[in-house]
Amino acid sequence: MVHAARMGCMASSQKVSVAAYSEPSKSSMKSTKAETVLSALTRLDDEIAKSEKTHPAARLAVVAIELESIQQEIKAFEEITATVTKDTYAKTIHQLFISLDLYRRPMLASENEDFIANVNRKEMRRLELSWLRTRYTELVRERRVLHAQILRSRSLYAQLQHLLDSIWGSSARPGSAQESALTKALGLRDALASVSARLRAAAEYAHAAVRLLDDAMPAWKMTTVGKSGWERSATVADACALLVAARCAERGARRVLAAPAAPRAARALRLALDYAFTDAVHDHKYQRATEVFFQFKDALVLLIDSIHQVLLNNLENLSAAEKDVASCRKELRAARVNDIVKRGLAELKYEPKALTSLNVAMK
Numbered sequence: 228m229v230h231a232a233r234m235g236c237m238a239s240s241q242k243v244s245v246a247a248y249s250e251p252s253k254s255s256m257k258s259t260k261a262e263t264v265l266s267a268l269t270r271l272d273d274e275i276a277k278s279e280k281t282h283p284a285a286r287l288a289v290v291a292i293e294l295e296s297i298q299q300e301i302k303a304f305e306e307i308t309a310t311v312t313k314d315t316y317a318k319t320i321h322q323l324f325i326s327l328d329l330y331r332r333p334m335l336a337s338e339n340e341d342f343i344a345n346v347n348r349k350e351m352r353r354l355e356l357s358w359l360r361t362r363y364t365e366l367v368r369e370r371r372v373l374h375a376q377i378l379r380s381r382s383l384y385a386q387l388q389h390l391l392d393s394i395w396g397s398s399a400r401p402g403s404a405q406e407s408a409l410t411k412a413l414g415l416r417d418a419l420a421s422v423s424a425r426l427r428a429a430a431e432y433a434h435a436a437v438r439l440l441d442d443a444m445p446a447w448k449m450t451t452v453g454k455s456g457w458e459r460s461a462t463v464a465d466a467c468a469l470l471v472a473a474r475c476a477e478r479g480a481r482r483v484l485a486a487p488a489a490p491r492a493a494r495a496l497r498l499a500l501d502y503a504f505t506d507a508v509h510d511h512k513y514q515r516a517t518e519v520f521f522q523f524k525d526a527l528v529l530l531i532d533s534i535h536q537v538l539l540n541n542l543e544n545l546s547a548a549e550k551d552v553a554s555c556r557k558e559l560r561a562a563r564v565n566d567i568v569k570r571g572l573a574e575l576k577y578e579p580k581a582l583t584s585l586n587v588a589m590k
Contacts, residue, residue, distance in 0.1 A: 263574060264390070264394065264567060264573070265573055266577075271387040275380065275387065278383060282417075282420040283380070286369075294363065294370065296482050298363065304352065311350060311353035311357060312357075317457075321460040321461070324504075325456075330456035333509070337505065343502075343504055351500060351501075354467075354471045355471060355474075358475045390577070391563075400563070405558045405559035406559055408559075412554075413552055416549060419545040419548050423545055425483050426484075428483040429483050429530075432479040432483065436473040436527050437473075437528065439476060440470070440473045440524045443465075443470045446462055446465045448517075450463050451513065463503055470520065473523075474493065477523075480530065493523065495519045
């Protein structure tokens with residue numbers, strides 16, 4: 228890439244031998260034609276357009292903001308302890324129920340529900356911390372990939388700029404009007420891409436939350452089936468672990484949308500989860516908690532519908548902006564190509580040694 232960025236122009240009568248770049252061999256003994264100025268200009272334009280197709284800069288901005296928010300949230304935890312799992316979560320609550328003898332005397336659960344809720348809340352915070360750490364690691368990995376893509380795009384822009392300087396030097400370049408139009412079109416495209424990246428990320432989080440809820444409800448329903456105390460606690464823990472992850476995903480959707488205030492359904496879910504173990508003991512409380520879980524899912528579905536409506540409108544505008552960028556880029560390339568041909572440089576080769584002499588001659 229760096230070598231390409233330093234390449235210039237060489238007369239068409241010259242040829243570049245492969246042997247100049249590798250050890251001599253039968254295949255390297257043959258001379259191959261170097262890339263011409265026109266083909267290099269076209270290639271760089273096409274590669275730049277291709278590198279920007281997935282809008283890595285827009286996605287990187289979303290990832291960076293989310294990483295900062297998650298990092299602050301992790302620091303906000305009072306205890307940065309070892310990661311808790313579903314098994315250790317269930318065992319902690321199971322031991323609590325044994326200590327309070329709640330399996331044999333369920334009515335005591337109502338008397339001790341606040342104490343149990345406080346212990347349960349602490350364990351769920353550790354589950355949240357585990358989710359945040361895992362998500363943070365995933366985003367850091369994605370950030371590295373996006374950085375590599377952006378560096379690739381910058382390298383291509385540098386190569387194109389170097390090529391343009393080698394041809395026109397300090398003199399006025401052709402297509403200034405088209406270049407100005409391209410700059411404006413790129414600005415609009417990038418702004419729409421930024422909005423699209425946020426909406427897509429929010430939609431992915433909301434969809435993930437719904438899937439987690441769908442996985443959690445069968446486990447939650449199994450808690451009413453007659454089982455031993457340990458089996459019931461383990462089943463409730465399995466359901467709560469999935470519901471906590473769903474709540475984290477919903478919060479992730481609000482995070483990328485810059486909407487920190489939790490809706491009523493999310494607050495109700497958190498409270499229901501605090502008392503999930505004691506609510507599972509009483510039929511009427513269990514039914515109320517189940518209703519809260521479904522209300523949370525309904526709120527997620529409404530959120531997804533709202534995001535999709537805005538996203539579809541944004542994608543239409545983004546598609547139109549992409550076409551405008553492609554049109555401006557095509558017109559600018561045509562203006563540059565025409566000027567190159569007019570000046571008799573169409574057959575020049577893209578080679579570094581000729582770059583210096585060409586620039587000197589132009590000055």
